Amino acid sequence: MNRINILFVLFLVFFSAAAQDAIIDKNSTYDYDFFGDKIDSEKVVTSSYALNKFQEINTNDTLALKFSAIVTDVCKVKGCWMKLDLGDNQEAMIRFKEYSFFVPKDITGKEVIVNGLAFVKETSVKEQQHYALDAGESKEEIAKITTAKKTYSFIANGVLLKK
Numbered sequence: 001m002n003r004i005n006i007l008f009v010l011f012l013v014f015f016s017a018a019a020q021d022a023i024i025d026k027n028s029t030y031d032y033d034f035f036g037d038k039i040d041s042e043k044v045v046t047s048s049y050a051l052n053k054f055q056e057i058n059t060n061d062t063l064a065l066k067f068s069a070i071v072t073d074v075c076k077v078k079g080c081w082m083k084l085d086l087g088d089n090q091e092a093m094i095r096f097k098e099y100s101f102f103v104p105k106d107i108t109g110k111e112v113i114v115n116g117l118a119f120v121k122e123t124s125v126k127e128q129q130h131y132a133l134d135a136g137e138s139k140e141e142i143a144k145i146t147t148a149k150k151t152y153s154f155i156a157n158g159v160l161l162k163k
Contacts, residue, residue, distance in 0.1 A: 039158035
């Protein structure tokens, strides 16, 4: 009888582990590398949907959002910011919550999912020039920045980078 109980327990452990693997495999976040807070890849909106939301909010308003987009630029110094393509020649400037994490510097052209707060802000000439310098722009290109501009901004608490 004792052998039957041991055998039963072994089968129970084996099948519960197999069932656990099946649940994990359904979560596609294993197709991503994580940066910042652990987020999942569920309930993600498209970059065009995110663009519409950015266009709807006013300066100083914030909106919780999780969206997927292609990286168009990254800070070449330490990966402390990135820009994402929203479509229609629009980009979102992504910074990371309290600079608590950074992303790889070689991810331009890759797909990411970001989770956090979207907002619209007025970006000063000095700040634009700083970002251009971080991006490795030439002095001539940096000198062409002479006016403040409306920027779609985002503070991400978590980023998923598609493998």
